[in-house]
Amino acid sequence: MGVVLVVDDIEGNARLLASLLTADGHSVRTAANGADAVRLALSVHPDLVLMDVMMPEVDGFEACRQIKGQAATRLTPVVLVTALTDTDDRIRGIDAGADDFLSKPFNRHELLARVRSLLRLKRYTDDLDTAESVIVSLALTIEARDSNTDGHCQRLAAYAVSLGRALGLDEDDVAALERGGYLHDVGKVGIPDAVLLKPGPLTDDEFALMKQHTVIGDRLCGELRSLRKVRPIVRCHHERLDGTGYPDGLRGDAIPLLAQLMGIVDVFDALTTVRPYKAALPRARAVEELKAEAALGWRRADLVGTFLSLVERDLP
């Protein structure tokens, strides 16, 4: 059972579909054209869209493309319903991101079976989405435990996205950097307050425990396919090029690029804000510190250089 958006410019068709779907326990919204369909998809968040292809102005292909192009509706399944069955139309539909096709006149049993199956799939992707949002809330909760790091995640996400864009990374990588900004320290959920919030230097044992946040975070994200590009950031953002970082002591190119970028922006933000064990450094000192870390062979000088030029140009 779910909310189905039926889109057809011929009222009889829309009413027929609505009648069949309502009888099967679904709730139905209807739209008479492609533009309304896109608008309703964004406001009603249907679980499924059944869309006629041939409509005046914005046709089914274009409306499908728009629904699939928006982050809020890209996981909503779209079924194109058509009285045409040309292979060309199917190819156009697949190009537009359609999940399935139904030919008119449709068989009632086939229609209802397809709708049920796509709604199951939608529930599954909703669960994945929810799981991810649970992890993000967890990360923000951890930030809230430590008032000194207020806004750290948000700033990191913003810095990392700017840096990724400046380096010309593709949108998938930039999206991973944004999520990584929020999630990089999610493993701190497994670190006791006594260690996490300790003012002053940590003992060797405490530091060993603290280092585990990278491994714990990696494990937390482990089951989520949607976070597969974020996991290396969570695990490797404390690695250094010379192998003196943690948790794995990776060297050079073995450290994933996105994790290297997160490492750079993380250090910068940590230095320029107050922490339990230190005061905030002026920005100029943080810039010197990052340059020194590059000179020591911990970080790639070119990446640090790109970030620092962004800092000088853009950051308030």
Next chain:
Amino acid sequence: MMPDDKRRHDFTNHLGIILGFAEVLLTNMSPEDARRSDVEEIRKAATAALALLAGMFPDPITNDTQRDSRQNP
């Protein structure tokens, strides 16, 4: 789209609505309902018209799909 395609598309749409609503009525009517045979005639005529249409505008894919979907209602 060719004029034939457009005509076939429009005819199929309208016949599909007639056939679909006839089926909805049949599903909702009790087996003893006296009007059942009338609606049954509507359903048969719409089905025959769709078959005629498929013959007039041959499209191998359409014909296959219709045969498949009507086989196991």
